[in-house]
Each structure stands twice: as C-alpha cells, then as structure tokens.
Amino acid sequence: MILLASCSSGAKDSASSGDGSADGKTYKFKLTHITPPSHMWHKAAEKFKEELSKRSDGRIELEIYPSSQLGSEADMMQQIEAGSVDFGFITAAYTSSRSPSFAAWFAPYAFEDLEAAHKARQSEPAKKILATLDEQGITGLDYLFAGQRVMLFKDKHVKKPEDMKGLKLRVTPSPPMQDFYKSTGASTEGLPLPEVYSAVQTGVIDGMDMDLDAAITNKYFEVAKYGAVTNHMVWPAVAMVNKKTFEGMSEEDQKIVRESLAAAADYAVETRSGQEEEFRKELADNGMEIYDMDPKLFKPYIEEFDKKYGPTDPLIQEFIDSVRK
Numbered sequence: 001m002i003l004l005a006s007c008s009s010g011a012k013d014s015a016s017s018g019d020g021s022a023d024g025k026t027y028k029f030k031l032t033h034i035t036p037p038s039h040m041w042h043k044a045a046e047k048f049k050e051e052l053s054k055r056s057d058g059r060i061e062l063e064i065y066p067s068s069q070l071g072s073e074a075d076m077m078q079q080i081e082a083g084s085v086d087f088g089f090i091t092a093a094y095t096s097s098r099s100p101s102f103a104a105w106f107a108p109y110a111f112e113d114l115e116a117a118h119k120a121r122q123s124e125p126a127k128k129i130l131a132t133l134d135e136q137g138i139t140g141l142d143y144l145f146a147g148q149r150v151m152l153f154k155d156k157h158v159k160k161p162e163d164m165k166g167l168k169l170r171v172t173p174s175p176p177m178q179d180f181y182k183s184t185g186a187s188t189e190g191l192p193l194p195e196v197y198s199a200v201q202t203g204v205i206d207g208m209d210m211d212l213d214a215a216i217t218n219k220y221f222e223v224a225k226y227g228a229v230t231n232h233m234v235w236p237a238v239a240m241v242n243k244k245t246f247e248g249m250s251e252e253d254q255k256i257v258r259e260s261l262a263a264a265a266d267y268a269v270e271t272r273s274g275q276e277e278e279f280r281k282e283l284a285d286n287g288m289e290i291y292d293m294d295p296k297l298f299k300p301y302i303e304e305f306d307k308k309y310g311p312t313d314p315l316i317q318e319f320i321d322s323v324r325k
C-alpha cells in the first residue's frame, strides 16, 4: 500500500487533520468486477462506495472498474493478490476454481429464496469458506447476490430434467455447476457471457444456465424461446480485498469497510428480491415463454450433487448440512 498516492491503494496519513478517526488515514481504493453498469453488482459497488464515503466522512474513496476493464476474473484475482487492485466482486463460480470450498454455494435447491441465501452468508460455514482465501493473500469479506439461476432454451420446451438429455447447454466453467447439468444427460459448454448470444443464435448451443438480470440485459429473449424459472442455484459474488491492505487499516476503518459492504449486500438483495415478477413479465412481453418446473423433479440430481461434492471437502459438507437441515 502506497502512502498518500492515489492508491491502489493510496493511504494518506492525515492524523493531524482532526477528522476524529482513529488514525486519520485517507484511502483511494480500486474495485473491479466483470458486470456492466446496468447489473445489480455494479449498483451494489456504487452503494458500497457511497457508504464508505459517508461512514468515513469522505476519508475512504473508491474507484470502480466495471465490465472487465481490468481483465478476466483470473487477472482480477491476481491483481488483488498482488495489491495492484484493492477490492473485487468476483463470482463464486470463478473463486471456486481457486478455492474449492466455494463450490458449496452451488448445492442445487439449497435455498428457499434469495433472502435465505443472504442470511446463510452470515453462517459459520459461509464465513469459514471466505477464510480459505487467506492463504492466497486475500481477505474474503462478504457475499453479494444477483438473482438465482434459471434455464433458457433455444427451441425445446424442456418440462423435466430428463428432457435436457443430449442438449448442449452453456454453463459457467465451474465444475459443480457443470456437473449438475451433466447429471441430467446434457453436455456443457463453458462459454463466457459475451459469447453466449451468438452461440445460441447460431445453434452452437441449445440453451443456457443464466439469471434473469443477465437474460434481460443481454436480450436473450431474442434468441431463446423458453425460460424455465427454476431458481435452482444462487449466484454469489465474493467481495474480497488484498489482505495486507485490509490488515493495515485501523480496526475502526475495517469496521467501516465491513459495514459498508453489508449495507451494499442488503441493498442488492432487497432490490433484487422485489424484481422477479417484473423480470418474468419483461421476458414474457418480449416473446419468451416463461414457466416453472417443479423442484421435486430434480430430487435425484440434488442427491447426486450432495453425494459427490460433500465428501470432497469438510467445509462443503458442513455447509450442505447447515442448509439442508
């Protein structure tokens, strides 16, 4: 951390400034994430920025770099580890490739709704999972949720999991998410978001795992006829910070960071929870057939997931046990 300079992370020692803080430092942090400014995670980042400034009387500033401006999530995590970027909202899907216990979040049908997942983020297993980032020089701070995952299909009206057999579906390159689909007999393509539209349009894939936010912002209703609002998995971003930077802050400032993030996470979930009906309607108004699938139909696939992933990591088992009770 550089003192005084515009940081990633610049901290200005202004102990004599009389601003009433414990050590009076001024920070100019950088935060990176992959989503566009219209996405809930960016809005949450803006809320985080606003709260940091308000709670620190302007001492803690944040510059936000959305839309993968600083590279892929792999690049971003490297930058956070090295300290050239301070904060990141990184998908739990990518984070699980660096720290496998994050796969626990992809236990299918583990949460009644988004609020239940939001509450589970404060559970002991969820906190222990965040702490696994420690050994990489990163402090895992919190989780933020966009909507839950749904299934979009180009031209097949999939009514039960078995109907997915033989379909080629875009699923984020995260082993637990891909395994869930593969267990139904589908094959998976780990395409990044920007490649999905043309892949489904040209028939390279038959459908995709997605969330309603991204379905709307990317206009997938133009290329996929059917939308099953399964809400089968949550979609957390992991809020993380360079460990040395965070540990270099006073306890009081660390508390400001944590409380500002919690306010941003609350804002995201409250806003997003109230939008499901609106999003369903928007997709339907744009010609997509929106429907539900009974979660009970997925029971064997849920059991298969738990049986496969629980034993891979005691933390995953602990998390699954805590959410399935």
Ligand code: 3HB
Residues within 6 Å of the ligand: 034, 035, 091, 146, 172, 192, 193, 209, 210, 211, 213, 214
């Ligand atoms: C994705 O499906 O890859 C994705 C979706 C989001 C945000 C980021 C990535 O809503």
